[in-house]
Amino acid sequence: MKELKRAVMWMAMVVIVLLTVLSIYGAFIGAERSQAFFNSVPLAVYWIFFALLLIVSLFLFRRLIRVPGLLLIHLGCIAILAGGLWGSGDGHKLRHKLLGREKMPSGMITVYEGLSENRVVDDKIRSAYAIDPNNNVTIYEFDDHGHPILLTDEDPRIFHLPFEIHLKDFRIEYYDPPHLLVGAADGKSWELKPIETDASFQLDGAASLKILNTYKNFKIDMDKGAYDDPHPGSNPAVHISITYPDGTEHKQYVFEMYPGHFGKSKEFTLRYVTQGMVKDFFSDLQVIVDGKVVLEKTIEVNHPLYYGGYHFYQSSYDDKAGRYTVLSVTSDSGLMLVFAGFALMCVGAVYHLWLRPIIAHFKTAKQRTAHGN
Amino acid sequence: MEIKYTLQGLLIYLTMAHYLVAFVLMLLRLRKTAGVVYFFGFVAAVVCYGYRWYHVAHIPMQNLFEVFLTLGLVIYPISLFCKRYLQIGDPATLATDMLIGFIVLFPTGFKFDAEPQRLPPALQSWLFAPHVAVYMLSYIFMAKAAVQAVCRLMGLRKRSTDQLLGAEMATYQMVCVGFPLLTLGLILGSWWGKIAWGDYWGWDPKELWSLASWLFFVGYLHFRHMFGKKHAYINSAWAISGLVAIILTLLWANLSRLFEGMHSYA
Ligand code: HEM
Numbered sequence A: 001m002k003e004l005k006r007a008v009m010w011m012a013m014v015v016i017v018l019l020t021v022l023s024i025y026g027a028f029i030g031a032e033r034s035q036a037f038f039n040s041v042p043l044a045v046y047w048i049f050f051a052l053l054l055i056v057s058l059f060l061f062r063r064l065i066r067v068p069g070l071l072l073i074h075l076g077c078i079a080i081l082a083g084g085l086w087g088s089g090d091g092h093k094l095r096h097k098l099l100g101r102e103k104m105p106s107g108m109i110t111v112y113e114g115l116s117e118n119r120v121v122d123d124k125i126r127s128a129y130a131i132d133p134n135n136n137v138t139i140y141e142f143d144d145h146g147h148p149i150l151l152t153d154e155d156p157r158i159f160h161l162p163f164e165i166h167l168k169d170f171r172i173e174y175y176d177p178p179h180l181l182v183g184a185a186d187g188k189s190w191e192l193k194p195i196e197t198d199a200s201f202q203l204d205g206a207a208s209l210k211i212l213n214t215y216k217n218f219k220i221d222m223d224k225g226a227y228d229d230p231h232p233g234s235n236p237a238v239h240i241s242i243t244y245p246d247g248t249e250h251k252q253y254v255f256e257m258y259p260g261h262f263g264k265s266k267e268f269t270l271r272y273v274t275q276g277m278v279k280d281f282f283s284d285l286q287v288i289v290d291g292k293v294v295l296e297k298t299i300e301v302n303h304p305l306y307y308g309g310y311h312f313y314q315s316s317y318d319d320k321a322g323r324y325t326v327l328s329v330t331s332d333s334g335l336m337l338v339f340a341g342f343a344l345m346c347v348g349a350v351y352h353l354w355l356r357p358i359i360a361h362f363k364t365a366k367q368r369t370a371h372g373n
Numbered sequence B: 001m002e003i004k005y006t007l008q009g010l011l012i013y014l015t016m017a018h019y020l021v022a023f024v025l026m027l028l029r030l031r032k033t034a035g036v037v038y039f040f041g042f043v044a045a046v047v048c049y050g051y052r053w054y055h056v057a058h059i060p061m062q063n064l065f066e067v068f069l070t071l072g073l074v075i076y077p078i079s080l081f082c083k084r085y086l087q088i089g090d091p092a093t094l095a096t097d098m099l100i101g102f103i104v105l106f107p108t109g110f111k112f113d114a115e116p117q118r119l120p121p122a123l124q125s126w127l128f129a130p131h132v133a134v135y136m137l138s139y140i141f142m143a144k145a146a147v148q149a150v151c152r153l154m155g156l157r158k159r160s161t162d163q164l165l166g167a168e169m170a171t172y173q174m175v176c177v178g179f180p181l182l183t184l185g186l187i188l189g190s191w192w193g194k195i196a197w198g199d200y201w202g203w204d205p206k207e208l209w210s211l212a213s214w215l216f217f218v219g220y221l222h223f224r225h226m227f228g229k230k231h232a233y234i235n236s237a238w239a240i241s242g243l244v245a246i247i248l249t250l251l252w253a254n255l256s257r258l259f260e261g262m263h264s265y266a
Helices: A002-029 A031-038 A041-060 A062-066 A068-087 A089-099 A335-372 B007-027 B031-056 B064-085 B091-110 B128-154 B161-197 B205-227 B232-255
Strands: A106-112 A116-121 A127-131 A137-142 A148-151 A158-174 A179-184 A189-192 A200-202 A208-215 A218-221 A225-228 A237-243 A249-255 A268-273 A278-289 A292-300 A305-307 A310-317 A324-331
Touching (some): A002 A031, A002 B205, A041 A062, A106 A127, A106 A158, A158 A310, A158 A324, A179 A208, A237 A268, A249 A268, A278 A310, A278 A324, A292 A305, A292 A310, B007 B031, B007 B064, B007 B091, B031 B064, B031 B091, B064 B128, B064 B232, B128 B161, B161 B205, B205 B232
Antiparallel strands (some): A106 A116, A106 A324, A158 A278, A179 A268, A200 A208, A237 A249, A310 A324
């Protein structure tokens, strides 16, 4: 028995040291490759061995059961390993084969504003989306040469959710309100806001600047001249006039996307900024089952939607026209087990290494005073 | 190396000067005075930290500059805690604490960029502050554990066995306080990852380095359980490797091009 205990303890040391070494190795090869590595078959054997060793040691070492903190820590480890295996890609595949349960571990879903979508694409695919005038959305994959190839709905790397995600609206919030940055040749600079039609600003006696018009999606054509296009798309611009002390007036358009374009003022450099640093993205989502809305939620970074065993996270968006949102979808399988393991481990470590010594300290202190009497 | 001619920089240098003077006074055996100077160093650190907090309008734990500022702030309370409650506050230990305070502030004063940054969307979570805070506290405890371990290794011949056993025991005590914090940091990070990115574990270099650091201490605890003080120098070596892994987690994983991942905010 003593021999067995020693052997198990040594194996625990080896398992721990090996994982330390493998983690450092994983840090060198990058997230993508190390994910593949830690999910490979030899590592699956390692993870299972790790969990079994912990279970065996619970039976072997009385103290691991008797000392509550140690029990919680090691049970926590078992739960985390079990949850991790259950929630892994291979775990999903295995359950599919054995139990016929169709669930996908993770992927990406792209939803256009005003449309519904249930196709989740494998996150390893470099995909692109296209939409036709009838609002049919097709998915492409880029091959090694960067050529797009159509992905059919039957492609095994596309998973069909048993419900649809509808995007009502997508919004981006910026840190700064729109403003105009003006720089003079002598190094002086001004940040002008608010940008509203007819607002005017004094540039320290050097000149005055007036906002003539603002555009969200600037377009120009022969008949209409410059106009704000209500169709999807984005080309923020502002039309300004600068009046110099001698009375001469200079008019120009300032474009956010094309700084330094058109009729540039000689005295001033002008930059129009509506899109500073992104503060947050929001997607107003609806979950639709058989044509009925069953759940509605606005998601943002750090605030996902949960439905049907999946979490939906704000991941990316159409940075050109703001027409679609990209959500990452992950299965919740094994998640509760992992989080329960986290909780057990934390409570166990805090109890075993902090509270137990404190309690012991007070007990001996009490005994001492009792003896003193 | 770059000197910061700002109020922020001035406050950092002021704190550093106090820590350094306190350390020198300790070497000169002027312990009472050193204690007072160390305390005023802490006051300067609080002002420095408060100013930064006010200036960037969020808890300053976002980038390497702010993280090291936090380390320089918590060193004094931790010294006090160890002295009071763990009875580990002998002059040598206090002196090295002052030195740790000086060392962690050095890169904030001369190396890291102090340009205030806004919080990108992923960092806007209530888990952000506790996750970083418990890590910073645990790092200081582990640093103190490693210092004791170095004392144990260096003093092999010189000191009495009593003191050596004291240093070995002090290492263990520090690890016992720091380990739950380190565990909490790892788990809060994982939880936050789940909320922000959708996965509780992403196999990202920074995550793997922090897992490795944690495992060094798991290894230390089990090794020490198996052999007790029989191979005390290996116990010490283990604690020191743990700190090395922590430093690599903190610096290398953020600064090196080798480990590009989601955590490269700084
Ligand atoms: C194969 C894996 C493991 C085995 C077989 C194992 C086994 C043991 C045993 C037998 C003890 C000694 C209990 C006693 O008699 O006091 C112990 C202590 C401990 N284990 Fe594990 N363990 C394993 C993994 C882990 C892991 C991954 C952690 C991470 C949190 C951990 C944390 C601890 C702690 C904190 C102690 C207490 C050490 C001390 O009080 O000095 N163990 N383990």
